[in-house]
Amino acid sequence: MSWINVCNEANLPLGTGIAAWVAGNPVAIFNLGRDGLYAIDNIDPATGVGLLARGLICEMEGELCVASPLYKQHYRLTTGVCIEDNTLIASPFDIKTEQGQVLVLAKA
Known part of the structure; x- marks a missing residue:
């Protein structure tokens, strides 16, 4: 496994997600400012559609989550x-982040 440079940290929108390909894997990356950066699979397990990066960020049961745009399931970040x-x-x-770059660990 290796770290893959995805983008410059300054290019990540605050409070929302972006989709990226990391070593052939669709990844949803969320920049939540002081709450940190999160990355999960962009494929919604309930539907098989790549759209979690477009979901709304919320807090449920005391945890940061993304709500799937289709059926509104909430996935813990x-x-x-x-x-x-x-x-x-x-x-x-x-x-x-390292030297202003956002890095995601590729899965084998």
């Missing part, structure tokens, strides 16, 4: 586990 159905998981990716 830390674990990717769906609040409404814990069998649905949008796999999380490790993410960090």
Whole structure:
């Protein structure tokens, strides 16, 4: 596994998500300012559609989540586990910034 440079940190919109390809994987990246950066699989496990990056950020049960635009399931940004159905998981990716660049750890 290796760290993949996705973009310049200054180009990430605040409070919303972007979609990126990381070593062949669709990834939703969320910039939540002081709350940090998060990355999960962009494919909604409930529908198989790549759209989680377009979801709304919210807090549920004390955790930051993204609400899927289609059927409104809520996926925890830390674990990717769906609040409404814990069998649905949008796999999380490790993410960090280094020298102003956003890096995501590619999965094998």
